[in-house]
Amino acid sequence: MQSRIMSLIKKLDSWITWGIIGVVIGVSLGVNTASVWLVAIGLGAFLVYLSMHGPAKRETEGSLFASGGVFMMGWIVGFVVNGLVF
Secondary structure: OHHHHHHHHHHHOOHHHHHHHHHHHHHHHOOOHHHHHHHHHHHHHHHHHHHHHOOOOOOOHHHHHHHHHHHHHHHHHHHHHHHHHO
16 A cells, blocks of 8 residues: 555656646646546645655755646646647
């Protein structure tokens, strides 16, 4: 169980994962109530994710904090694509 949690945390350490999740939410739902709730839950999960890492470390601080911004930008790109395509 512990190794699965650590494996999940390693995957979440990449800002690319957060960006992909944001784009998927934006493309699939556009801008609606469900999409906004998922983004709010995602940002809450991002705060929990940050607290699990403990105090900031110089070598990982930038990529950890970038994940939240990339998540939001991915959602914005996703709903723009949704609006243009659908």
